[in-house]
Amino acid sequence: MALAPLLPAAAVAVESLKVDAALPYVCALPSGPQPATVRITAAFPERASVGEEIRPADVTTTVELPAAAVADLTALKAAEVRAETALGVVAGQNGQETQAVWRGTAQPAGVPAEGPLALTTTGDVPVVTAGAPGDLAFTAGSLDIGLALSTADGTPTGPASLSVTCTPDKDAEEGGPLATVPVAPGPSTGEPGGSPSPSDSAPPSSLPAPLPAPAPAPSGSRDGGTPANGLPRNEATGPGAERTPGGKPAGAPEAADTPPGTPTDRDSVPTCRNEQATPTTLTSYITGYSNVRKLNGANVIPVSCVFIEQGQPGIEFRPDGMHVVQKSDASLFYEGRKQTPPFKATFLTFGFAPTTATLVLEQVGPMSVESDMLANYPVYTSDAYVRAPLVLRVLDARVNGTLLDVGPSCRTEKPLTSPEPDPVKYPGDHLVLHGEGRQVIPDPATGYQLTSGGALTGEVTIPAFKGCGAGGENLDRLFTASISGPGNYIKQIQGQTCSAGLEDPPADQCTEDRQPLVIPKPER
The missing domain is CATH 2.60.40 (Immunoglobulin-like)
Known part of the structure; x- marks a missing residue:
């Protein structure tokens, strides 16, 4: 909705x-x-x-x-x-x-x-x-x-x-x-309580039904960079990443490499079509890497769909010049829910136990994209901040191949948190990602722009877990000891947006059915 x-x-x-x-x-x-x-x-x-x-x-x-x-x-x-x-x-x-x-x-x-x-x-x-x-x-x-x-x-x-x-x-x-x-x-549609059949996808304006049973991660959401022991060693190239003498994160392939399983075609990414798009609506795909510092590795953030409703830009005159500011609302979208697709993460827990978990990131509050452009002709510089309250939920887990019953409610006890540059204006727990853009007229713009996309980076603290375990077994401390903690670097890549609500969307932005044309690839 x-x-x-x-x-x-x-x-x-x-x-x-x-x-x-x-x-x-x-x-x-x-x-x-x-x-x-x-x-x-x-x-x-x-x-x-x-x-x-x-x-x-x-x-x-x-x-x-x-x-x-x-x-x-x-x-x-x-x-x-x-x-x-x-x-x-x-x-x-x-x-x-x-x-x-x-x-x-x-x-x-x-x-x-x-x-x-x-x-x-x-x-x-x-x-x-x-x-x-x-x-x-x-x-x-x-x-x-x-x-x-x-x-x-x-x-x-x-x-x-x-x-x-x-x-x-x-x-x-x-x-x-x-x-x-x-x-x-409602009227029966073949399911108890009149609910839609599994083949029916809920429209964006529907309240999602309860989460389904844990399912395998969709094609393209696996980890990349698999070494000899079969476990991923991908590292985002940011603060806290271990580096070799040459400057490359330990165990990571060259920056030009595409991780195995990275989606490259339309069939391997989730649907990103906004049926209620307005002329100010944008749709886009995002992906990237997130470090898990405690486990000395990183995991691919799966290609996910985001809807953006652009706010009205405003002009502010400050001592350093004229600023054009804009605040837009955003929302993750996956099969009617405000979340990423399920994705798998595999690590060596405590340095020796191979652990694979199926995870999702759920949006639990308003997400915003706020941009501030300083216009000093011919140089234009911009800062953009994405703020999103996201909870990490564990759908299932296997330790050394053995299924670990995590129960239906295993999740972080509160949203992921980042250092907030303006805590008075933006209180509460949320993830903060920052992107910078620059343009010198008449050259093209570089860096992050809301419409053309680009890289957004940040650092996140993973909170303690709650609700993990079934049959009287409490696994909260296990997940908290393995994963939770500060200093986890994130690098997110946003693709070119699609102006989905226009009468004739640009062909270089949108597919024929008004989905984003560009599927970005994760970068370290």
Whole structure:
């Protein structure tokens, strides 16, 4: 359902559930973290059936910013403010979760001389279609607020905009509950409860059914660089990688080598087609390497699909020149779920036990791509940051060929974490990847660009594991001791994007069925 098109809201059914929730939040303001109240009103259907669209209607988001926020605005000589909001809303059912973004805009409002400031935004929101029976719960998450500021005579202030990130108050458990919609079985389609048959792929707007039983990794997701003992020794060429005197990571092939099993054709990569693409939607494939420092090796990040909904660019004038900033929303996509395809990793655990595991990376919150370009003609330089809350889940494992029953809930206890350059603006646990770009007119651009892709790098801490084991056997400490820890370098390669929502997508970007044409290869 993430990044579904913002269709006009349908009329509310006769039987509807009215929601009016006032939730405590903490907003990161220039003056520091400040408490705020976020009031969300909406109308949900009282009940639904499997396969039936659930469309919240009459949605409003009112943010009451405290007096300290007003003081920040008046210090910038702002007399009028225009607000846009992006509220992350989690939909959970049967132990599975996915997230949508509820966007809204507000009419211009005057900035008071003192006291609080209430800003109310409205907008249509994505629909949700449940793929299984059971209670479907909606919970409010983080809130991003964009404020466009102007002075009394209508000219932009300096800076002309302000971005504020608000998160649910830490004392509010599980975020802010909004509504629960019971979902009954739909018409039978050959499966219990009216669920689609296994051959039917869930649309992007569907809530994923529970995870299937562990399956082999898809073709092309194996490790490469196999030495004589049959175990991979791939190392990403970043901090923490062991190097030979020649500078190449120990055991790694030359940079030009393509790892065995790297996808090179359309049949060996997951589908990356966004059925709800808008003119601002991009689709792309990503892949790469991630070091596992404790195991003295690295693993291929499988070719994965990502949907990107481009945000509106803004212009900021700073002492070093004019900056063009843009924040876009992104979402992993694999068979209707916000995750990578399952992939296998093989290492020598504790230096002697060959261990193979089937893993997935699951997105558990909003992912963003934020770019900042400094335009000093003829030189343009840019920095891009990808922020993604990802949980590492273990589907199955074998030690020395013997199946190890990890149970259905083996995963890291929290998302992977990276050093965050702006922790006040971006609190919480998430992965951070950074890319740099440069262009000297009239030469072509080099490095990372959102549309043309490129390399993004970062360093991640793998948290401790929880929920591992079955039949009373607790394997949490085994996985934590083997894998968890800091200093794991990541190098991700993004391919050329496809403007999937255009009426006539460029042939050098997209296939005939509007999937990304370029399948990138991992680089060390």
